[in-house]
Every structure is written in C-alpha cells, then in structure tokens.
Amino acid sequence: MRYAHTVEQVRAAEAAAMAALPDGALMQRAAAGLADAVLDLLGTTGAVYGRRVVLLVGPGDNGGDALYAGARLARRGVAVAAWALSDRVHQAGLEALRSAGGTVLDGPPPVRPDLVVDGIVGIGGRPGLRADAVAALAALDGVPVVAVDVPSGVDVDTGALDGPAVEAVLTVTFGTYKIADLVDPAAQHAGAVHLVDLDLELPPAPVEALQAADVAALLPRPPVDAQKYLRGVVGVRAGSATYPGAGLLSVGGADCGMTGMVRYVGDDLVLRMVQAAHPEVVGPGRVQAWVVGSGSDSGAEATLADALADAVPTVVDADALAFVSPHGDNADLILTPHAGELARMLDVERAEIEARPLEHARSAAERYGAVVLLKGRHTLVVEPGGRTRVTTTGTPWLATAGAGDVLGGLIGALLAAGLAPFDAASVGSWVHGATATAASAGGPITASDVARGLPGMMRDLLRESTP
Structure with missing residues (x-):
C-alpha cells in the first residue's frame, strides 16, 4: 500500500x-x-x-x-x-x-x-x-x-x-x-x-x-466446500434497445469468474446478445448485488428502483445516477460517475470537477452517503468521512467506449462475492486498470479486450499470493 x-x-x-x-x-x-x-x-x-x-x-x-x-x-x-x-x-x-x-x-x-x-x-x-x-x-x-x-x-x-x-x-x-x-x-x-x-x-x-499485493490479499476466495450460490450471485440491469452494447459489456465485466452466477434482467435484444456471448448467464432471481444504469436510457429510473427494492449492495452508473436521492439510505451503494456526471450530480461545471477532483468526490460521498468512484486518469474511490483510495494502474488507451460498463460489472461481482463497497470499488478499479495495461501492451484496446482479460489478471494475482 x-x-x-x-x-x-x-x-x-x-x-x-x-x-x-x-x-x-x-x-x-x-x-x-x-x-x-x-x-x-x-x-x-x-x-x-x-x-x-x-x-x-x-x-x-x-x-x-x-x-x-x-x-x-x-x-x-x-x-x-x-x-x-x-x-x-x-x-x-x-x-x-x-x-x-x-x-x-x-x-x-x-x-x-x-x-x-x-x-x-x-x-x-x-x-x-x-x-x-x-x-x-x-x-x-x-x-x-x-x-x-x-x-x-x-x-x-x-x-x-x-x-x-x-x-x-x-x-x-x-x-x-x-x-x-x-x-x-x-x-x-x-x-x-x-x-x-x-x-x-x-x-x-x-x-x-493499493498495490498488487494488497489487491491479491483482498480478492475473495471460495471456501473448500463452495457451491455456486455461496460464492455469490450478481445481477445486471443494464443496456437497452438504444444501447445494447452497454448491457453486454456490463455482463462481460460481471462474468469474470469471481462469483458463482451472473443474472441478466433487461431488454430482450440485449438478453439474446448476452446469451449468445455468455451462455452461463441466467435470468431473474435472487442476487447478492446489482449493477444498474449503463445504457439504460429512458428506463434508468425504473431499473434503479427495481434493484433498490431488493436491498442489496448496488453499483449505480451512467443514466441511473440522476435518480439517486441525496441524503438517502445509500450506505450500500457505489456511485461511479465520470467528471461530467459528477458535475450534474453536484450542480457545478465539469471544469470545476476536473480542477479539484478530490474535493468534489469527497463532497459527493458526504452528500449522497455512498461510496463514490470518480473515473479519471487516477480514479478516486471515496467513502463518507473522506477516506480515499487512488487508482494508479491503467493506460491512456483505456479511455474507450464501454470501459466503464466493464468496470461496473466487475465491481458488482466483487460486491456479490463479499467485499464491502469501498474495497469492491477500489479493488475493481485497480484490476480494471491493470488488466487494460496488460491487454494494451502499449497499443490500442477495446472494452471487450479488458473484459476478456479480467479472469487471467485475477488468476495471476491469486496465484502469486498463494502460500
């Protein structure tokens, strides 16, 4: 550390x-x-x-x-x-x-x-x-x-x-x-x-x-008597007919091997895409964590409400961020805005967020009573009270469409596997950046490249930390 x-x-x-x-x-x-x-x-x-x-x-x-x-x-x-x-x-x-x-x-x-x-x-x-x-x-x-x-x-x-x-x-x-x-x-x-x-x-x-050894120590490991439900189930409510790729990429991040099951609930077109790419993903049912908002378009408010009704930890991204109530019961939420989205949440100019990201991320964590992950070159993860983790992994090539969708899914999987919101957000951000760097090898990448690389990155981390 x-x-x-x-x-x-x-x-x-x-x-x-x-x-x-x-x-x-x-x-x-x-x-x-x-x-x-x-x-x-x-x-x-x-x-x-x-x-x-x-x-x-x-x-x-x-x-x-x-x-x-x-x-x-x-x-x-x-x-x-x-x-x-x-x-x-x-x-x-x-x-x-x-x-x-x-x-x-x-x-x-x-x-x-x-x-x-x-x-x-x-x-x-x-x-x-x-x-x-x-x-x-x-x-x-x-x-x-x-x-x-x-x-x-x-x-x-x-x-x-x-x-x-x-x-x-x-x-x-x-x-x-x-x-x-x-x-x-x-x-x-x-x-x-x-x-x-x-x-x-x-x-x-x-x-x-966080450094690699810290991340490896925090990654959840299944017990010797593990079965799929005990390992955690993560649900994804993302994507729409307008933005089907957001749902597919969110599932790609969630389907990283860290949980026993991934569920998808949403648009029929997205569901068909998900089933074709991830045949192990199933439909509605009980979950230990939700990922909502990416590409949800006009359905974001209803999608968020349905997820919050389950009273489980939830990653809230993109369109759904506009419907999170300040000062609500948000202790189990992880809000994942970029600078423009945080500017709208705090009613300030984007340039102010970019000039003072730590100050505004801390302000948002206090205002919303939730863990806030502010995406950027050095992503910030802040919990109410001001404790902060900075992500120093990553590559400029990670600034690509869909990367945030993959990140949200990954964090949701870590939540479902048992990590607390602050740890899930900061570990997920570190792994996401490290995976992008490895996949890039100094050149261009897509969000799909990052999703495909997640299991291997975590496997390497777990292997190196095994006694």
Missing part, C-alpha cells in the same frame, strides 16, 4: 523525528536519497562525471535538501550550480555545495544543463509560483526536472493546481507520499514518484493507493 499524508501530519512526524535525532540528520537522509535518485536518472544515459545539474533553490527546507544533494553530486564529479531564487536560502547547504566544488548563479546558466532540480518551494508553499520562478523555469524549458518532495506550485493537500507549477519527470518524496504525488491534476506534474524512507512515525493516512 502507498500511503499519502497531509502536510500537517508530515510536519508533526518530522518534528518528532528531529527531536530524537542529531541536528540536521533528517535533512541529510533526505539529501542522500535525492542525490541517489538523481544519479540513477543521470546514469540511465551514460556516465555521470561531467554531467551538468542546476538547482533552483528557494528559501525553504526543500532548497536545503537540494543544496546538500547537490554537494553529494558534486563530489561524484557532476557539475552542479545553484540558482538562488531568494535572498534567504539555506546557508549551511549553500556552504556545503561550495565546499564540494559547486557554484552559485544569479541568473540562467551559461551552458544548458542535463537536469534541473526543483527546490523552489516545499510542502508548506502556497499553490502557484512567483514570477521569478516562472521566468527561471522558462529559461530552462525543455530540460528534465526532478522535483524535491512535490512539484513546486501544486496544492499539496488536495492535488489541485492554482496557477503555474513545475512539471517534473521524477519527484523524490520524503518519509511518505504526499496527496499531490497521487491525486490529479497535480500528480500529472509529478512524473514518476520515488519515496525516500525517513523512518517517520505517521498516523493513519487519509489517502491510499
């Missing part, structure tokens, strides 16, 4: 660690990890001796981390120059850099560097960048940037952007992941994220990101 903490949590943990360590020890650990990451990045294209690195240094501790890391790089033969963007830079770090052979600039470097280290502002900085920092970055445009802790200019605790921000190829973060390292749009500026462990004592994190 990757855990992302708030600025307040990190500062408290760092203060406790510094009280127990010699003065400056924590910064030296951070600088050592930063220097190693920079050396690794430089070394991917050849020897590091003689390579040029410019440190953009601001007044905070991130500037100190950059300067001490620069001193280590200089001792390894890297030509390091610090461009100070403040009169109040870390003096001890500056002296360490000079002693190691580094230089100090008061403007753009005379020779274009191989790499820039962003030590402009730290986790306490306000969103956006000052004009001098924007100008410095413009002067170095096109040079790869390594961000210290977080890209300067992002909103660390929300992942939002409010003005210009550094765009890094690598972010070296310390002690724990920061929310901006994982949550878009800030995470899009972070590039790859490398964690340097500082052995901090941290409280529970408000934001998490």
Whole structure:
C-alpha cells in the first residue's frame, strides 16, 4: 500500500523525528536519497562525471535538501550550480555545495544543463509560483526536472493546481507520499514518484493507493466446500434497445469468474446478445448485488428502483445516477460517475470537477452517503468521512467506449462475492486498470479486450499470493 499524508501530519512526524535525532540528520537522509535518485536518472544515459545539474533553490527546507544533494553530486564529479531564487536560502547547504566544488548563479546558466532540480518551494508553499520562478523555469524549458518532495506550485493537500507549477519527470518524496504525488491534476506534474524512507512515525493516512499485493490479499476466495450460490450471485440491469452494447459489456465485466452466477434482467435484444456471448448467464432471481444504469436510457429510473427494492449492495452508473436521492439510505451503494456526471450530480461545471477532483468526490460521498468512484486518469474511490483510495494502474488507451460498463460489472461481482463497497470499488478499479495495461501492451484496446482479460489478471494475482 502507498500511503499519502497531509502536510500537517508530515510536519508533526518530522518534528518528532528531529527531536530524537542529531541536528540536521533528517535533512541529510533526505539529501542522500535525492542525490541517489538523481544519479540513477543521470546514469540511465551514460556516465555521470561531467554531467551538468542546476538547482533552483528557494528559501525553504526543500532548497536545503537540494543544496546538500547537490554537494553529494558534486563530489561524484557532476557539475552542479545553484540558482538562488531568494535572498534567504539555506546557508549551511549553500556552504556545503561550495565546499564540494559547486557554484552559485544569479541568473540562467551559461551552458544548458542535463537536469534541473526543483527546490523552489516545499510542502508548506502556497499553490502557484512567483514570477521569478516562472521566468527561471522558462529559461530552462525543455530540460528534465526532478522535483524535491512535490512539484513546486501544486496544492499539496488536495492535488489541485492554482496557477503555474513545475512539471517534473521524477519527484523524490520524503518519509511518505504526499496527496499531490497521487491525486490529479497535480500528480500529472509529478512524473514518476520515488519515496525516500525517513523512518517517520505517521498516523493513519487519509489517502491510499493499493498495490498488487494488497489487491491479491483482498480478492475473495471460495471456501473448500463452495457451491455456486455461496460464492455469490450478481445481477445486471443494464443496456437497452438504444444501447445494447452497454448491457453486454456490463455482463462481460460481471462474468469474470469471481462469483458463482451472473443474472441478466433487461431488454430482450440485449438478453439474446448476452446469451449468445455468455451462455452461463441466467435470468431473474435472487442476487447478492446489482449493477444498474449503463445504457439504460429512458428506463434508468425504473431499473434503479427495481434493484433498490431488493436491498442489496448496488453499483449505480451512467443514466441511473440522476435518480439517486441525496441524503438517502445509500450506505450500500457505489456511485461511479465520470467528471461530467459528477458535475450534474453536484450542480457545478465539469471544469470545476476536473480542477479539484478530490474535493468534489469527497463532497459527493458526504452528500449522497455512498461510496463514490470518480473515473479519471487516477480514479478516486471515496467513502463518507473522506477516506480515499487512488487508482494508479491503467493506460491512456483505456479511455474507450464501454470501459466503464466493464468496470461496473466487475465491481458488482466483487460486491456479490463479499467485499464491502469501498474495497469492491477500489479493488475493481485497480484490476480494471491493470488488466487494460496488460491487454494494451502499449497499443490500442477495446472494452471487450479488458473484459476478456479480467479472469487471467485475477488468476495471476491469486496465484502469486498463494502460500
């Protein structure tokens, strides 16, 4: 699991660690990890001796981390120059850099560097960048940037952007992941994220990101005396004469092997398509979870009402989202909007959702009293109270028609198999993204490709976690 903490949590943990360590020890650990990451990045294209690195240094501790890391790089033969963007830079770090052979600039470097280290502002900085920092970055445009802790200019605790921000190829973060390292749009500026462990004592994190081992541990396994009804039955009410493919793809996601049975209830045309593609799928009957809404068109309201009458956990997608009552008894619901659908649910502009997805997903979870899965590059799963999981699997090729239908069916299967809504949504999202990446292999995919790949992906996860 990757855990992302708030600025307040990190500062408290760092203060406790510094009280127990010699003065400056924590910064030296951070600088050592930063220097190693920079050396690794430089070394991917050849020897590091003689390579040029410019440190953009601001007044905070991130500037100190950059300067001490620069001193280590200089001792390894890297030509390091610090461009100070403040009169109040870390003096001890500056002296360490000079002693190691580094230089100090008061403007753009005379020779274009191989790499820039962003030590402009730290986790306490306000969103956006000052004009001098924007100008410095413009002067170095096109040079790869390594961000210290977080890209300067992002909103660390929300992942939002409010003005210009550094765009890094690598972010070296310390002690724990920061929310901006994982949550878009800030995470899009972070590039790859490398964690340097500082052995901090941290409280529970408000934001998490599942990893393969976590997903494998959460996947339901049938007992030795399993029979099909005990393994769970998932029902799908999706598709219509207008959108038959949505029903077929929803069933494709649900028919992933994680339950004992899949039922389909809906349009006769869709039923014939489902029976042709999935002969094991049966008709109406009792279920442990429902999947409703995808492609339901004008029948969405009635479809949702019929599903909710069974009082079982339900995945609500697409057309049916408009008929979920705020502040209702929605504890067993998983709502799966994209940004446009969530905008309509909250009566805001889509651009607001995309600018502050975490804030709005949390608002929706509170308003509706349900787990909300906000689809995106880094999908967010939020439960009332604010606990959040970020999905970091996936590929841009997954932005294809029908992918959300497959996801809804998969989550419904995990619900029927026994997972709680928060786990079902976050595990389903992770598996969906990982399956798409594997199926893509770097090229185009369709939603059907993802549905076909689900059993194999989960089989691999289960096999790797078997003692």
